[in-house]
Amino acid sequence: MDKAEFDQFANEYLSLHAANIRASGEAPEFFASYKVADALRETRSRRLDAVNILDFGSGVGNAVPFFLERFPLAELTCADISRRSLEISRLRFPNADVTYAEITGNRLPFPDEQFDLVFSACVFHHVPEEEHVSWLAEMRRVTRHGGVLIVFEHNPLNFLTVSAVRNCPFDANARLVSARTLRHRTLAAGWRQSKVTFRIFFPHALAFARPLERWMGRVPFAAQYFVSAARI
Secondary structure (H helix, E strand, O other): OOOHHHHHHHHHHHHHHHHOOOOHOOOHHHHHHHHHHHHHHHHHHHHOOOOOOEEEEEOOOOOHHHHHHOOOOEEEEEOOEEEEEEEEHHOOOOOOOEEEEEEOOOEEEOOOEEEEEEEEEEEEEHOOOHHHHHHHHHHOOEEEEEEEEEEEEOOOOOOHHHHHHHOOOOOOOOOOHHHHHHHHHHOOOOOOOEEEEOOOOOOHHHHHHHHHHHHHOOOOOEEEEEEEEOOO
8 A cells, every 4th residue: 555645645535536426426425424334234234233443444534424423332443554644534523532543564553353343445446456365364353253344345347437446546556356356355364254245236316226226235236345254
């Protein structure tokens, strides 16, 4: 992960992101909100009470207000390699009870088994592929036994997603990873009960059809997907 690259785009991230997803008809808040809502459903389905949450690669804090809303009793930690992004998140949510941590080197700055839920939203396409397993293993290290991993990513099988990533300035060096590959890498990192759920099939103009998505999680052509797994 290139710290300088993310620091460079941190100040412009929100406007660039909004412009890049304009074709979807949605604002960035929509995407952050649905991911956290999915995280809540997934933890409940696994009968996990997530009271200590890590947002790995939290950026400028897009998910912060939704974690505070959906997990009101949880302690939230935001971690990122970009110090400037963390500073912006603090400025955006000055009254939020959130812990911030800068990631340096190849190790997370947390003790073993600290978190119930480790969450990551569209971060791994910025991580060199040869580092995926090691970072997933590091995320497992800081997750308690019985805890859950949820990793969202862009789907390289969706041509609109591929086009959006290709035209996004801060995705210039990104490499999309398939759902199958990411799932296999979670297993290689020691996670278990790993599964894939595909998400976002309909743009805003067809939002009325989105309730159908609850039955479409195995259809591999959505805009995004998430891999969930457990530390057993």
